[in-house]
Amino acid sequence: MSKTHTLYQHGTLALLVPGLLDGTITMKELLKHGDTGIGTGEGLDGELIILDGVPYQVDHEGNVNVVNDDFTLPFANSHFAEYKRLTDIEELSQAELDKKIGAMTSANTFYSIKVHGTFTNIKTRAVKKSHKPYATLGKTAEDQSIFLRESVEGTLLSYYSPQIFDGAAVGGFHHHFLSDAHDFGGHVLGFGGATGNVEIQQFDTLEQHLPIHNKDFMNYDFSDWDILGEIHNAE
Amino acid sequence: MSKTHTLYQHGTLALLVPGLLDGTITMKELLKHGDTGIGTGEGLDGELIILDGVPYQVDHEGNVNVVNDDFTLPFANSHFAEYKRLTDIEELSQAELDKKIGAMTSANTFYSIKVHGTFTNIKTRAVKKSHKPYATLGKTAEDQSIFLRESVEGTLLSYYSPQIFDGAAVGGFHHHFLSDAHDFGGHVLGFGGATGNVEIQQFDTLEQHLPIHNKDFMNYDFSDWDILGEIHNAE
Numbered sequence: 173m174s175k176t177h178t179l180y181q182h183g184t185l186a187l188l189v190p191g192l193l194d195g196t197i198t199m200k201e202l203l204k205h206g207d208t209g210i211g212t213g214e215g216l217d218g219e220l221i222i223l224d225g226v227p228y229q230v231d232h233e234g235n236v237n238v239v240n241d242d243f244t245l246p247f248a249n250s251h252f253a254e255y256k257r258l259t260d261i262e263e264l265s266q267a268e269l270d271k272k273i274g275a276m277t278s279a280n281t282f283y284s285i286k287v288h289g290t291f292t293n294i295k296t297r298a299v300k301k302s303h304k305p306y307a308t309l310g311k312t313a314e315d316q317s318i319f320l321r322e323s324v325e326g327t328l329l330s331y332y333s334p335q336i337f338d339g340a341a342v343g344g345f346h347h348h349f350l351s352d353a354h355d356f357g358g359h360v361l362g363f364g365g366a367t368g369n370v371e372i373q374q375f376d377t378l379e380q381h382l383p384i385h386n387k388d389f390m391n392y393d394f395s396d397w398d399i400l401g402e403i404h405n406a407e
Numbered sequence: 408m409s410k411t412h413t414l415y416q417h418g419t420l421a422l423l424v425p426g427l428l429d430g431t432i433t434m435k436e437l438l439k440h441g442d443t444g445i446g447t448g449e450g451l452d453g454e455l456i457i458l459d460g461v462p463y464q465v466d467h468e469g470n471v472n473v474v475n476d477d478f479t480l481p482f483a484n485s486h487f488a489e490y491k492r493l494t495d496i497e498e499l500s501q502a503e504l505d506k507k508i509g510a511m512t513s514a515n516t517f518y519s520i521k522v523h524g525t526f527t528n529i530k531t532r533a534v535k536k537s538h539k540p541y542a543t544l545g546k547t548a549e550d551q552s553i554f555l556r557e558s559v560e561g562t563l564l565s566y567y568s569p570q571i572f573d574g575a576a577v578g579g580f581h582h583h584f585l586s587d588a589h590d591f592g593g594h595v596l597g598f599g600g601a602t603g604n605v606e607i608q609q610f611d612t613l614e615q616h617l618p619i620h621n622k623d624f625m626n627y628d629f630s631d632w633d634i635l636g637e638i639h640n641a642e
Contacts, residue, residue, distance in 0.1 A: 186571045187515075278625040280422075281617045336421045336634060339571045380613040382516045390513040399571060 176254035178377040179282045179331070180205035183247035184340045187389055188216075189402045191306035195244020196383035199227050202248050203241075205379070208284070210329060210348045211248025213239075216312050217301035219358040221329055221348045222250060228350055230358040232300035232317045236350065246383075249331050249341075255286050255371035263292075263365035270345050273332075273370065280334050282375040285345075287328040289368015294321050296349055296358030313406045319358060326351035328360065333378075339399050340380060411489035413612040414517045414566065415440035418482035419575045422624055423451075424637045426541035430479020431618035434462050437485050438476075440614070443519070445564060445583045446483025448474075451547050452536035454593040456564055456583045457485060463585055465593040467535035467552045471585065481618075484566050484576075490521050490606035498527075498600035505580050508567075508605065515569050517610040520580075522563040524603015529556050531584055531593030548641045554593060561586035563595065568613075574634050575615060 182197040195214030202209065202222075209222040218231040220239070229237045258276060261269060273285060300315045329348050333341035347360035383389050417432040430449030437444065437457075444457040453466040455474070464472045493511060496504060508520060535550045563584050568576035582595035618624050 184571060278619075280625055280627060280629070281619050335629065336419060336574045340575075374619065376617055376619045378613075378615040378617075380615060382611055382613075384513075384516050384609065384611045390515055392515060394515070394570065 176252045176373070177375050178379050179249060179251050179284070179375040180379045180381065181249050181341060182245065182381045183383060185247065185342055185403050186339050186394065186399045188247055188309045189397055189399050190392060190394070191308045191312065192389050192392060193246050193302065193306040193312070194386055194388060195246055196386050196389070197245055197248060198241060199239055199243040199245070200241035202245065202250050203227070206250030206252050208253040208329065209248060209250030210331065210346065211245045212299070213301065214244045214246060215301040215303055215306060216299040219298045219348055220245065220248065221350045221357060223327060223329065223350060228354065228357065230296070230298045232298045234298070234317060234319050234356070236354045236357055251284060251373070251375065253373065255373045258370045258372040260369050261287070262367045265364055266347070266360065266362045269366055277372065282334070282378055283332050284373045285328070285330040285332065286371045287366055287368055289366055290323060290325055291321070291328070291349070291363045291366050292323045293364030294324060294349065295319070295361040295363070296356070297361055298358040309406045310402060318361070319356060321356055324351045324356055326357070328366065337378070339403065411487045411608070412610050413486065413614050414519070414610040415485050415614045415616065416483070416576060417480065417616045418618060420482065420577055420638050421574050421629065421634045423482055423544045424632055424634050425627060425629070426543045426547065427624050427627060428481050428537065428541040428547070429621055429623060430481055431621050431624070432480055432483060433476060434474055434478040434480070435476035437480065437483050438462070441485030441487050443488040443564065444483060444485030445566065445581065446480045447534070448536065449479045449481060450536040450538055450541060451534040454533045454583055455480065455483065456585045456592060458562060458564065458585060463589065463592065465531070465533045467533045469533070469552060469554050469591070471589045471592060486519060486608070486610065488608065490608045493605045493607040495604050496522070497602045500599055501582070501595065501597045504601055512607065517569070517613055518567050519608045520563070520565040520567065521606045522601055522603055524601055525558060525560055526556070526563070526584070526598045526601050527558045528599030529559060529584065530554070530596040530598070532596055533593040544641045545637060553596070554591060556591055559586045559591055561592070563601065572613070574638065
């Protein structure tokens with residue numbers, strides 16, 4: 173197993189659903205598993221994107237902050253970048269991009285996509301940090317800010333997970349964005365047109381880490397929840 | 408991450424459903440990830456159980472064979488044993504044992520159970536190896552032998568996976584058995600009474616490896632299948 177063939181994941185999307193939002197991994201630890209990644213902070217404190225080993229947070233006011241080693245997260249992905257050129261794209265919407273990549277790539281394993289270029293009519297969101305006792309994901313995510321740009325240069329960082337892992341991860345694509353000027357980004361809700369180059373990195377291993385020292389998580393009874401339904405409403 | 412906190416899994420239960428039964432990992436490679444484990448051979452060739460680094464296969468005739476390094480498997484779990492004593496049990500049925508362990512343990516992370524003792528009215532199965540072109544899991548599993556013992560000394564080796572991973576793994580318990588005399592075993596369908604000592608090993612990490620060099624797997628369109636329904640019929 174090569175390190176660059178492994179996608180690391182801390183936590184699951186499922187645990188966010190009932191509001192298990194404690195930060196259970198530090199950024200320092202997360203960066204040991206990759207120089208590239210995405211995530212959210214404790215209490216859904218903004219949207220994280222790690223590029224070239226630097227962890228950026230887009231907070232609910234739209235500010236882009238570099239976070240410290242002791243910043244904690246309930247859910248995150250990271251990996252060591254070794255992307256390969258896939259294709260060039262011109263004026264593709266998010267749905268068109270997802271479809272084009274899907275047609276070029278197996279749907280049955282995990283991979284990451286990195287697109288650098290110009291994005292038009294791009295819409296992102298970032299949630300406002302909540303505090304204990306946490307509300308559910310659905311409730312907390314209502315307190316989100318939406319950001320829009322007509323045209324912006326930047327990097328789209330995405331993870332694709334096979335449908336069978338939906339619930340643990342996001343089945344399908346999960347896109348985060350950061351502008352080159354570090355003044356815009358977040359969890360991507362959509363874009364009208366992306367023009368630039370697409371790189372891909374395919375994984376053969378998911379290293380799924382769970383917060384077994386977090387009592388709220390370990391004692392939680394998930395059986396009453398429609399976890400997948402709630403995730404798809406919130407994402 | 409300690410090695411003994413990691414459960415390694417090659418393949419998914421989901422890929423067995425449509426009959427992607429090529430052996431995609433060798434026993435030699437699997438043993439690099441643990442000295443303890445379970446699995447099935449290429450074409451559902453029997454039921455495997457690895458104890459103290461020795462890989463035993465219960466074939467469809469009920470013979471217990473030690474397999475070679477080049478034996479291949481489409482699906483397997485392994486880990487490095489570091490069990491801790493959990494409890495003693497007396498005359499517990501499989502359902503009672505599952506319930507007792509569940510009451511003592513978090514349902515939200517992966518763990519392994521090892522029970523050594525006397526098992527009464529234990530029923531196991533092993534499937535007969537099929538060859539390419541493979542039929543579906545449901546069809547191939549019809550060609551299984553059922554074995555029964557009134558009373559036998561042996562080891563029950565089980566993995567528990569949280570429900571959110573159902574499909575990738577077996578949500579809930581997955582039990583294999585090997586008699587001390589190495590003359591009986593297989594995938595456990597049930598037992599009337601187990602008396603002995605129960606050990607547990609909890610994991611914080613699932614290392615999920617996928618057979619990305621197998622074209623049949625990578626190109627397969629899973630979207631037409633009710634994967635979870637099929638798994639629960641077959642298991």
